[in-house]
Amino acid sequence: MTEEKIAVTSESTALPRKSFATFPVTRPTLALLLSVAALILIVPPLLDALYLRVFISSVIFTIAATGIAVLYARLGLVSLAQVALVGVGGWVTLRMWHATGLPFEVNMLTGAMISGVVGMLIGLPALRMRGLFLALITLMGAAGFQILVTGTQFPNGGEGVLGIAVTSIFMPRPVLGESDEAMLRYVCVVAVLCVLFVELNRRTRPGRAWALIRKSEACAMASGVNVAFYKAWGFALAGFIAGIAGALLAATLGVLDATTFPASESILLFALTVVGGAYNWLGLVLTGLLFRAAPALLNDIGVNGHLAYVIFGAGLLHALITAPTGIAGQILEGLKQLTKRRVGR
Amino acid sequence: MMTYTNRFIQLALACLAFALSSAAFAQQAKLCGLNNGKAASGQPILVGSVVGKTGPDDFSAGALAAKAYFDCVNSNGGINGRPIQFLIEDDQWKPEVAGQVASKLVKDRGVVALVGNGSFVEMTVNAKLYEQENVAVLASACAVRECFEAKNIASTNQGPVPSNISAVQWAVEKLGSKKVACIGLNIPSNGVWSCNLTNDWLKEKGLSGVSVLMNPGAPDANSALLEAVASGADTFLISLPAGLAQAFLKAGQDQNLRDKYKWISPTPLYKQGIPESIGAYWGDKVHVAIELTKWDGAGPDNKRWLAVMDKYGAKSDPRDTFSQAGFVSANIFVDALLKMDPKKIDRANVTKALKAVKNYRTDLLCGPWYFGDADFHQANHASMMLTVTKTGFKSETGCVDVSGKYYDKIRAMEKAQKLTGS
């Protein structure tokens, strides 16, 4: 499936077009827009307070997973630092709000941009490495962030650069997301904007460069693609999106805690992105749900927290083994088979 | 979560056995609630609890004790006939999860109050929710500043500050400590806060204190010990969770530093298994301040706690300070509710009733307890000192109140609002 896509996109490199103007709304994108619209209108009032909160978290990490998917599906690169970058975005957003009191959206974009720069720095070794090694370098970044942030903690209204007060002051939610219901709608809209932003990148110059790089760096270089720049661009984009997720998480809770961002969570989010399926938006939605809704469900029905780890670990292994294209890949494949059979009749 | 029907059958059987077992029952002191041996069957009263169970430490002992007490109450007439349905949720030490489960209890299930909460993260995240929803929290294992400085949360335990200062106060008086290194976790609202206030107290007394903070993400007891040694202190105040405190002592043993320093600790080291796990090397050398009475205390309420735990608790439920604190919280809660009209037990009335609790006396606590309508709650501020021996704990002092400006203010407020009745 990916091979196909790559072939199509690399073909289009030969025929550059003004894609910004003619950004096409394809069927999957339309499906995404429609289903999110339905979700936003119908679902929130139906949920109880627990699952409102759970789905807010799930959507936020779907956004974060979108960043992982950019690198993995488009460039074949692995970042094991995405949750740490979510933390960076959250840190900057909180720091900005406590320092300036600007509207949330401004702080969010600042957080995202700084997170993007950090993401690019962590990804710099990618210019010379790939595969497991690069993944491990990013993991070292995530582990380093974990140590730093447990030492400094998140700004909560105090003095100085680190902004630590002993009693926390909460950052208010964005004006459009005051209640949990409104917040769920808010994060869904932001999620769609993020997915569209990634699509925009994929269908324009960066996307074509990525496709070539993925096929062969030598080829890409030979055809005049600035390999270093577009790889770094991929990391920056992934970091930017992680930063958005971090800002939303900070807004939902008002405060953040270092325990949310250990290095192991970054590994887990990547693993679940592979399990959900990195090649389409359905997989990313599944990733968010697996990362946050599945543990919440186990907790809600009263499974012992430790046993939940066992179930979760076993599920992860099983899914990685049985669904190489991710669960979303399996579902879509299944649907394709179904429609084919119908047409055949 | 609790499967209540099963519980009821078990309880009914247990009750029957108990009723048949002896006539002495009638002469026995009151065990719980109405103490009439009748199972409550009215409309249940929903009560919740948020605890940090899955994570670096298990803070559920208070909620488990509360549950045992509620089970006892339910089979002894309930709240004037209405049973308590107790829902315990695990926040897994994760702020997001803490927010989720609190929403579930407060908004979805509509609990009238929360009892026995114990957590490192829950209070910070949820204090606002509790205030907005006007639900009162009778916690039993508060560890962070936000827990003591929230409008709707009051705890029966002491928290790190009075416990730290109690230990230091004793060490200064009895061991002649001059400079104390406070070894805590580098968490602003926990280790940083409690060590700072301890250092302030020492300064007030013309002595000096220094903080040695450990990174909670990768705690390395050995280098914390070395840092403490490098600080030039003569006394080490080990203000850490039990597991880490023990690792710290172990590092001290490796360097054979026992006799070069004085070793004191707040309540976390008062835990079953500690004398054995720190080893005979430390016998009579480590001194601990405790927030509630000793487990084997002779007071009637302490005996009642043990009896209720044996009869209604699980064998595996801890019998420690936090269990005692949870028991006290549950007692206060039940006593307050029993005074209410059973038909008018709703959240608003329960919150009002709990906030009105004052001058509550029990031998489990050193002083009288009150909820109070204030922005901060620190009713429990007197402790006892123990020494860890080779095989157990031995008492050094009875109840001693914490001195210092910080507590003088609290005592003045208690007096002004007549919260302690004295």
Place this chain on the structure above:
Amino acid sequence: MYGVFLVAGLALGAIYALSGVGLVVLYRSTGVLNIAYGAIGALGAMLAWQLEQMQYPEPVAWVAALLVATLLSVAYGRLVAPYLSYREPVVKAVATLGFALMILGTANYFWVEAPRRLYLFTDTMGFELLDVHITGTRALVLVATLATTFGIAVFLKHTRIGLLMQALANKRELSSVLGVPVIRIETYAWLISGFLAGFTGLMFGDLVRPNPGALTFLVIPAIAAAIVGRLESLPMTLAGGLIIGVVESMSTLIKPIAPYRSIAPFVVAAILLLWLQRNRKLTFSGHD
């Protein structure tokens, strides 16, 4: 004063190095970076603690810990890893996180957080060096790390199985075509690595504390040591582990960075790695 920090750093570094060596031996032969390495050791250490509590003699506890760790490792290697053998190395690695979570959950379920202490006979031994008291366990972990690294290096060079392991490390498909019994050789790698995990778990459980969570995530600084050895070189991994341990311990003396000293593994690894890779320009898939 410096002596104390040096000794503490060497002991810590030896644990990192030993874990790193266990990871590298496995990765070289099987292509799996085992994130469950720490968890495997954790279960062994917890079991040893349990047996000591039940008054079994200490050798029983040692054997049980090493045996359980080895078995867990081999079980994963035989039963699960083959299903993932044709996936990319990153997926193989993150899959072991699933295994780690399973072991961690199990260990935490049976051994709820409580003050525990693992006693080993080496604790009571000890000697003074440069005014520093060095316990037998600290000495043991250092000596064992040096001996193991050397021993494994010799084993890989001079025994048939060792040579076959090296062959697998170099060209996997080719080796299998040439008749190298891949599965059998891989099993040896899982076995050695599991044994080392068990030993590391025991040492860490004794020197720090027997805590499943702390032990499980010890794997992350251990990966840093393995990275220094480029997941390939045992001597470099050993050196990396020891340097990291000493840097981390010595940082305690520098006030402003003292609270962040546990970042040392990642900073050291990142710097060394970038330096080692300084001459590479292009990257091609398949060559990491």
